[in-house]
Amino acid sequence: MTQGGQASQGGQIPQDGQAPRGSVKEADAETAADAELHDLLSGHHDDSAPKKKRRRGGCLIALVILLAVLGGLAGVGVWAVSTYGQEVADRFGISVFGIDPTPTDYEPGLATGETTITISEGDTGWEVSVALYEAGTTLTESVFYDMLVSSQRDPELMPGTYQLQQKMTAAAALEAIEDLDNKLDDAVFFPEGFTLEQIVPRIAAGLEVEEDRVRDALSDPGDYGVDADSLEGWLFPATYQFDRETTPREAIQRMVDGTRESLEAAGVPDAQAERILTIASIIQREARDEDDFYKVSRVIVNRLDESISATGGLLQMDSTAQYGYGEMHEGDVFSSEEALNDDNPWNTYVRAGLPAGPISNPGALAIDAAMHPAEGPWQFFVTVNLDTGETVFSETYEQQLAAEAELHAWCEANSGTAGC
Numbered sequence: 001m002t003q004g005g006q007a008s009q010g011g012q013i014p015q016d017g018q019a020p021r022g023s024v025k026e027a028d029a030e031t032a033a034d035a036e037l038h039d040l041l042s043g044h045h046d047d048s049a050p051k052k053k054r055r056r057g058g059c060l061i062a063l064v065i066l067l068a069v070l071g072g073l074a075g076v077g078v079w080a081v082s083t084y085g086q087e088v089a090d091r092f093g094i095s096v097f098g099i100d101p102t103p104t105d106y107e108p109g110l111a112t113g114e115t116t117i118t119i120s121e122g123d124t125g126w127e128v129s130v131a132l133y134e135a136g137t138t139l140t141e142s143v144f145y146d147m148l149v150s151s152q153r154d155p156e157l158m159p160g161t162y163q164l165q166q167k168m169t170a171a172a173a174l175e176a177i178e179d180l181d182n183k184l185d186d187a188v189f190f191p192e193g194f195t196l197e198q199i200v201p202r203i204a205a206g207l208e209v210e211e212d213r214v215r216d217a218l219s220d221p222g223d224y225g226v227d228a229d230s231l232e233g234w235l236f237p238a239t240y241q242f243d244r245e246t247t248p249r250e251a252i253q254r255m256v257d258g259t260r261e262s263l264e265a266a267g268v269p270d271a272q273a274e275r276i277l278t279i280a281s282i283i284q285r286e287a288r289d290e291d292d293f294y295k296v297s298r299v300i301v302n303r304l305d306e307s308i309s310a311t312g313g314l315l316q317m318d319s320t321a322q323y324g325y326g327e328m329h330e331g332d333v334f335s336s337e338e339a340l341n342d343d344n345p346w347n348t349y350v351r352a353g354l355p356a357g358p359i360s361n362p363g364a365l366a367i368d369a370a371m372h373p374a375e376g377p378w379q380f381f382v383t384v385n386l387d388t389g390e391t392v393f394s395e396t397y398e399q400q401l402a403a404e405a406e407l408h409a410w411c412e413a414n415s416g417t418a419g420c
Contacts, residue, residue, distance in 0.1 A: 103139060104139060104140045104142070104143045104146070105138070105139055105140070105143045105147075105169055105170055106138070106139045106167045106168060106169050107169070108169055108172070110167040110168075111165040111166070111167050111168045111172065112165060112166055112167055113165060113166045113167075114163060114164075114165060114166075115135045115136055115137060115164055115165065115166050116135065116161050116162060116163055116164065116184070116187075116189045116239055117131045117132060117135045117137065117161070117162055117164060117189075118131070118160070118161045118162075118188075118189050118190070118202045118205060118206070119131070119157050119158065119159050119160060119161075119162070119177070119205065120159055120201035120202060120204070120205050121159045121201060121204065121205060121211075123157060123159070125144070125145050125148045125149075125155075125157070126145045128144065128145075128157055128177070129141065129142060129143070129144035129145035129146075129148075132144050132164075132170075132173050134191075135164070135166070136166040136167070137164050137165065137166055137167075137168050137173050138168065138169075138170055138173055139167075143170045144170045144173060144174070146170075147170040147171060147174070148174075153174070155174060155177070155178060157177065158180070158183065159205040159208075160183045160184070160185075160187070160205055160206065161183070161184045161187040161188065161189045161202075161205070161206055161239070162176065162177055162182050162183055162184065163182050163183075163184055164176050164177075164182065184241065185244070186206060186207060186208075186241065186242040186243065186244055186246065187206050187239060187240065187241050187242070188202055188203050188205075188206035188207070188239070188240045188242065188251060189202065189206075189238070189239040189240070190202050190235075190237050190361075191237055192237045192284050192360075192361070192362060192363035192365075192366065193237075193284045193285050193360045193361070193362070193363075194237060194360060194361055195232065195323070195328060195359070195360050195361070196218060196230070196231065196232050196235070196361070197328075199235055199361065200214050200215060200218070203248060203251060203252070204248075206240070206242065206251075207242060207246060207247075207248060207251060209248060213248050214248045214252075216248075217247075217248035217249040217252050218231050218252060221234070223249070224252065224253055224256045225256075226256065227274070228274050228357060229356075229357060230357060230358075231252070231256070232281075232357055232358045232359070232360075232361070233259075233274075233277040233278065233280075233281050233357065233358025233359075233360070233361055233362065234255070234256050234259050234277065234358075234361070235252065235255040235256065235258075235259065235361045236255050236256075236257075236258025236259040236261075236262060236361070236363070237361055237362075237363050238255075238258060240254060240255070259277070259361075259367075262363075262364045262367050262368075263276065263277075263367060265364065265368075266364075266367050266368045266370075266371045266372070267371060268367070268371055274357065274358075275354065276367065276370045276371055277358045277362065277367070277370075278354050278355060278357055278358045278359075279297065279300055279354065279370040280358075280362035280366040280367045280369070280370035281358035281359045281360040281361070281362050281366070282296075282300065282315075282317050282319055282320060282355075282359060283296045283297055283300070283362065283366045283369050283370055284360050284361075284362040284363065284366040285319035285328075285359060285360050286317060286318075286319055286381075287366070287369075287391075288383060288389030288390075288391055289389055289391070290365065291374075292381075292389075292391050293365055293366055293368075293369035294369045294372065294373055294374035295374050295376060295378060295381065295393050296369070296381060297369040297370055297372075297373035297374065298373040298374045298375065298376050298378055299378050299379060299380070299381055299393070300315060300317075300373070301373050302377070302378065302379055303315050303316070303379065304353065304354070309379070310379040310380075310396075310397065311379070312352070313352040313353065314348060314349065314350075314351075314352055315348035315353075315354070315355075316348055316349050317348050318334075318335045318340075319359055319360075320346050320347060320348040320349075320355045320359055321335050321339045321340050321342070321346075321347045321348065321349050322335055322339055323346050323355070323359035323360075324339070324342060324344035324345065324346030324347045324355070325338060325339035325342045325344065325347070327339045328359070328360075346359060376393070377395045378393040378394065378395060379394065379395055379396070379397075379400075380393070380394040380395075380396075380397065380399070380400035380403075381393045381394065381400075381403075382400065382403045382404050382406075382407055383407065384403055384406040384407045384410055385410055386410070386411075386414070386417055386419045386420065387414070387417070392406065
């Protein structure tokens, strides 16, 4: 999301008089059978480190390939290499009949630019590994964690915000984190699309205070002149540098002021601020590329307009269902049936109109897009490539189904990719 954001299915329309359900996670029996066969051959297993899927059985695949080739079963050998060769190469980091392993770490000397990451109290090596990847510091989500495991390192990860570079090796990233000269004193950073739940530990780490003090400072939006039930959506994402004497309340006021400045720049009237922030928060979680922000905004407008809505006035945004059910941070672009069916004020699959309030804290681009949607007939969208963020916008449900099939095919071809 990126930073991360999620890739949404953009919702579906009712069929056969049934309530609309937007998950495209369900597969037919034939696809499930194929998956089981693949699992049997590849030895996929779900035992994991925190939030990290592991795959076992590379030896079995390698043995199948080896026996097929040595046994003279040319056809089977070609099939085994073409089907599992890349997986074996990646698993063992070796070439397999001309297939080289996919790089997981940047080469030394590529580091460039600047970025920041925040380590919160209690973060493990896996959480830091994910943060480094989302900041563009490391090439893959797991390379930093894998390096710690393989080298049996257990570094002391001090909470705080660190100034790093992009395209660093995992080893260089660790060295930079261990160098406290790179730690920004009294700094708070959070990217677009974070929720209050994610921001609280970052403010606490940056100001070196207890999280309860931050939650207390967030408890009454009226303290900051905000007429809403929550400050969700009102904390402007940025990197903040504070004096040592800064209190949580003073820090939060600066963040609210940042959002007010962005609302003013987009020409949002005060009376529409909460509505625009609600729309912007959805756009922030759903869109990828800059142009997509304005297109997603138009999809929201078109769905809310009952005279043209293909969804009967239901937004059917997966991000809202995930937020209302507490699935927002699971890292999967597909929503569970439980989330899609749960009747809560944020679930736009079961309640018409906008959710009860913002579902994340949007940046300036999302706020501007919410106020100035692109012109277009789109009713649906789905990200079909989770690496590039390529998103297909559709006018009809039939076009949407074809795009969803592209996403399934991409995930099938890139099994193990975060989000699939």
